[in-house]
Amino acid sequence: MAESTLTTVFGWWDWDAETPALVNRVTGERVAFRGKFGDPDLVPSDETWLRFDYEHPELSFPLLVEERQAEERLEKGLPAWRLDYQRSSHLWRREFEGETRRPIYGAWRRVDDCVTDALSCWPESEYDRNGRASYVCFDGGWLNGDWDEAVSRRETRLATPAKEQPNGDDYNPWLFPMDAVPPSRFDFYDLVLRRNGPENWSIDNPVLLDGLRFEDPELRYGPSLPANTPLKGLDGRTAYLLSEDSTRVLYPYFGDTKRRSDSGHWKPHFSLIYVDNELLLTGLAKPIAPSRRPVDWTFRFYNEGFYFRSDSVDAAFHINSRHPLPSIPSRALWLRSRWAILDGFSCWEGSKARSPDWLPELELVAASGIQVALGYRGGQWAAPLMTARF
Incomplete structure (x- = not known):
């Protein structure tokens, strides 16, 4: 035949x-x-x-x-x-x-x-x-x-006709391992109030893990956390997500304090960080229409927002340089990161915690869903939007 x-x-x-x-x-x-x-x-x-x-x-x-x-x-x-x-x-x-x-x-x-x-x-x-x-x-x-x-x-769905981006492909034959077990599940932890005295939900801005540093003074790019450093330093200080085996953490570490005047469509955001044994990633997150209930959040990876804590990461997980365009994660790295965001927001319960420095619109409301922008279609870096509801 x-x-x-x-x-x-x-x-x-x-x-x-x-x-x-x-x-x-x-x-x-x-x-x-x-x-x-x-x-x-x-x-x-x-x-x-x-x-x-x-x-x-x-x-x-x-x-x-x-x-x-x-x-x-x-x-x-x-x-x-x-x-x-x-x-x-x-x-x-x-x-x-x-x-x-x-x-x-x-x-x-x-x-x-x-x-x-x-x-x-x-x-x-x-x-x-x-x-x-x-x-x-x-x-x-x-x-x-x-x-x-x-x-x-x-x-x-893929827009038709679709255009391939310059240097935007990742045709690595990597497939997710059939014998992989699910990552340790996230649990939600809230700010701990003092037993005595008036109720106080105020938190610092930023709130950083022990040992976490940023090259960028605006705390967007260049995070570093030495390998094997325990994911500690958040207990009682803010709302955050920590896996049961303490190997993954996800939380908003900073809230916008000033408005940008260059766009009438700009909305205040939280800066979010995810850390596991091998990876750090940062991005922008915000609740959509927080005055309504239930509330979806939206998340977008920062350009240049992917970093490694370890030198022994599988070769499929890497950063594709596209100078002068922003670097992008490999498909395997993008999938791993996207599922970490979904796992976390599926149990984000919300908190009254807030910094007095945040813009008034920012609230740590509970998540009924999450939108994640950018990713791969057909092995090509594209602009799909994924919306998950829990």
């Missing part, structure tokens, strides 16, 4: 029209469309469901995707896809007898890393002649150390 002719869609994705499937020419992964799916034991008969399959020599996994109409004003009526990991896991168990109740963390991450990318880059066809919604939804999956049926992510 003659091999199918492949055409490039974007980046590392090639289109196999005969199957049809998207084929990653670098990693060897495939996401194949199998057609409409109907099974009363798994999906309602009055809904439209599609089946895709993730395929790789090490793992196969069925994917059940609901096709429904978008409800947003500008896209109302367009077909929108929603991948249901809970239903997909039921089908996976049925077709691969003896498998665990749900995919182990490493297997699920392997599938999700690929499928998030593939469905977001899936080409439109004659069937979609009026277009599709600008996003794909992913419901359920692993989050903060546990399988979570309630979490829902919305990933923006």
